[in-house]
Amino acid sequence: MSVLDSKIPEGPLADKWTKYKNEIELVSPANKRNIDIIVVGTGLAGASAAASLAELGYNVKTFCFQDSPRRAHSIAAQGGINAAKNYQGDGDSTYRLFYDTVKGGDYRAREANVYRLAEVSANIIDQCVAQGVPFARDYGGQLDNRSFGGVLVSRTFYAKGQTGQQLLLGAYSAMNRQINRGKIKSYNRHEMLDLVLVDGKARGIIARDLVTGALERHSAHAVVIASGGYGNVFFLSTNAMGSNVTAAWKTHKRGAYFANPCFTQIHPTCIPVSGDHQSKLTLMSESLRNDGRIWVPAKLEDAQAIREGRLKPTDLAEEDRDYFLERRYPAFGNLVPRDVASRAAKERCDEGFGINKTGEAVYLDFSSAIMRYGKEKSLVMGIKEADQATIRRLGEEVVEAKYGNLFQMYEKIVDQNPYKTPMMIYPAVHYTMGGLWVDYNLQTTIPGCYAAGEANFSEHGANRLGASALMQGLADGYFVLPYTIGDYLSKDIRTGKISTDLPEFEAAEQAVRAQMEALVNANGTHPVDYYHKKLGKIMWNKCGMARNEQGLKEAIEEIAALREDFYKNVKIPGTTNGKNQELEKALRVADFLELGELFAKDALSRNESCGGHFREEFQTEEGEALRDDENFRFVSAWEYKGAPKDAVLHKEELIYENIKVKARSYK
Amino acid sequence: MKLTLNIWRQQDASSKGQFVTYSIDDISPDMSFLEMLDVLNNKLILQGQEPVEFDHDCREGICGSCSLQINGEPHGPDRLVTTCQLHMRMFKDGDTIDIEPFRAKAFPVIKDLIVDRSAFDRVQQAGGYVSVNTSGNTTDANAILVPKHDADDAFSAAACIGCGACVAACKNASAMLFTSAKVSQYALLPQGKVEATTRVLNMVKQMDLEGFGNCTNTGACEIECPKGISLENIARMNREYLSASLQG
DSSP states (O other): OOOOOOOOOOOGGGHHHHHHHHOOOOOOOHHTTOOOEEEOOSHHHHHHHOOOOHHHHHEEEEESSSSGGGGGGGGGGGGGOOOOOOTTOSSOHHHHHHHHHHHTTOSOOOOHHHHHHHHHHHHHHHHHTTTOOOOOOTTTSOOOBOOOOOOSOEEEEEEEHHHHHHHHHHHHHHHHHHHTTTEEEOOSSEEEEEEEEETEEEEEEEETTTTTOOEEEEOOSSSEEEOOOGGGGGSSSSSSSTTTHHHHHHHHTTTTOOTTOOOEEEEEEEEEOOOOOOOOOOOOOOGGGGGGGEEEEESSSHHHHHTTTTSOOOOOOGGEEEHHHHHHHHTTGSSSOOHHHHHHHHHHHTOOOOOOSSSSEEEEEOOOHHHHHHHHHHHHOOOOOOOOHHHHHHHHHHHHHHHHHHHHHHHHOOOOOOTSEEEEEEEEEEEEEEEOOTTTTTSSSSSTEOOOOOOOSSSSSSSSSOOHHHHOOOOOOIIHHHHHHHHOOOOOHHTTTOOTTTTTHHHHHHHHHHHHHHHHOOOOOOHHHHHHHHHHHHHHHHHHHHHHHHHHHHHHHHHHHHHHHHHHHHHHOSSSSSOOOHHHHHHHHHHHHHHHHHHHHHHOOOSSSSSTTTTTTSSOSSSSBOOOOOHHHOOOEEEEEEGGGGGGGEEOOOSSSSOOOOOOOOO | OEEEEEHHHHHHHHTTOOOEEEEEEOOOOOHHHHHHHHHHHHHHHHTTOOOOOOOSSSSSSSSSOOOOEEEETTSEEEEEOOOOBGGGGGSSSOOEEEEOOOTTTTSOEETEEEEEOHHHHHHHHHTOOOOTTSSSSSSOOTOOOHHHHHHHHHHHTTTOOOOOOHHHHHHOOOHHHHHHHHHHHHHHHHHHHHHHHHHHHHHHHHHHHTTTOOOOOOOHHHHHOOOOTHHHHHHEEEEEEEEHHOOO
């Protein structure tokens, strides 16, 4: 019998959430006023949870390392948010969104959680519109939709290429309303450095004021970890520079199991790496695959000529191009899910068809879409026989209205005009499906400690579909946690305020102080970035888009050695007092150096390929991921035992009663 | 590229700051401005000096964290970009570059190039929201039609990233462009109209309390805004404010 209890409610799938809500214990408004909740992270999940919990009447404290909650990295999400509204009448439904998500996740997600997500999705859009989020609309004044990878309907709502920004500003505005009412106290430029447990329950955190350097103790009756994903373990990713695993990792070290750490999403359409100086990678939204076609030259000699600058992509005739996604996956074409598209691009580049100097890039071409849109627009404008130049100009206008900010971003970085020449793109680390293990209530294995958004593991299985991260973050925060936390807190109405003078707080603070001083006193020879870049290289080369047993074993050894060297030889100027960005970075990299090893251990233990986890030993003859449902249809949840190598594996078996498990095909 | 950098160094809010000159070479034109500072910082650390602190996060122009005054201009010489999107190809080999924090009474320096922009948060808290319960028990999203033109204009205003370049560009350190962008977003949408009167009055009041200056219509904010937020928003806020004051 597994120690993991997912606490999925009984009854038919479609009734579980309603039944659950009807049966939970509630907390009276008078008692809510005496209960404190800490929310760590103010992205979509954290900000929406904080606003909703405060709205209900709890006293909420939020923490973010940025100077304002509005800057959390959800802000950078581009393409859109899914919801089963079926406004387009194209066959969408709650069940279809559920089905697409489970299939997209390669049958490694928990049915009940995914269904609940699909069920509340439509309500998210209602909520955001009521908050004044300016989604894109059509000429009739109704909300517009577009399509994303891995689905055959248009269910994605968007605000140009800045959907995450608009949704986060909506959640931030809801937070502001509660801050103004005195129901939320927002601690900005603060970083959580430990979780405090009292009698086995989460009762507070140790946070560092990043301006003064002071360590602070904050108590609460429940703690929500909404600190995002850990893609920066790869150093280069589309994450923000500050995105980190520290809050989640410290929670893990205090007893919360960490689930599926090796499930990482490598996003197919990012701007390729240009040199060693690079600090981060920039995403080009998946929505571009609605209109962009991905290709490489069909002939090796053409690819070489392009790499050497002797040939331009626009010179290549249609028959000399290989639209490899359309060729391999005719049903979904350019809109296959991310893991599939990334692997296909890597395969072409590995075969020598890459088109930039490093040979690690493919084209994303908008010329067909520009001409198609231009033609349609010229007809609408009453121009019967428009010439090619007019059609192109009108088409570029349409494309600009849809994706203008992305095209501008691309041009600024690459110094090429994507309206005139195809974009160059390559896969990059983008999102982590793994995270803290949570049950149906989003509670971790520590009572009173919850995890929401990218920080938990639950809904996306081994691969997340595009535009589903925003949906999950807001679903968790606005609609799920407000119920599930209340049920837990109903037993806490007599507890009273938690004192921060308890020995548990003292001990946790001392441990944090000791770690900081050890780092500052190392006074070694290498800056933090040196270690972070080295870790990133190991991760990318051995735990990246393709993994094998030997590489993973090497990665485990190398990361452990690097971690040892880090504590001996890192150089951090300044002291633990006052603002010290190098110390902030060092504390984050220290945790990445532990997580990285567990990541490799997890990947090594999963002897199958599924979603974003591709083990070279386990593939079909056509190079597709080969799942092993008989032996690996489970969630890997790791228990901390002192060092990553000693982590103990617990398995949560995944049971599919409402969906037929089969080989995932997008052909 | 080889460059000379004059960088503002200041230990903390209460210390006196000064420019310090650094020279740096091996800079590639493909680097972003912040990657150039990363190179400088790693060099300083190896020399046992404290690195230059600056705010940054997403490094793709959307979070609004980065905030440098470069050669006298917020976010530097390029248009419609933030500092993190500014590339070194905008400079020439041998250039001298002055790098300062954003300067405004309402944005006190925290350290080196980092300023405290929490005044912006407080302006938003004063009314930058729609007072709707977040339980999701509202009407269907398509129940109220919004003309595409209004939705597009509201989006353009809402694209503000709150970086503070408008304040840093303004000779009066006015926050009118920032405040008006939020006021406009809601004024243009039916969902925001209900509270339009109190919103504009409260937000303008808070803006004044924070010590931002007045608007004298020089338009520098619009030119320096990395997101192209239009001066029309200020005109709209002035109209909203006038009408709210008359009602009020």
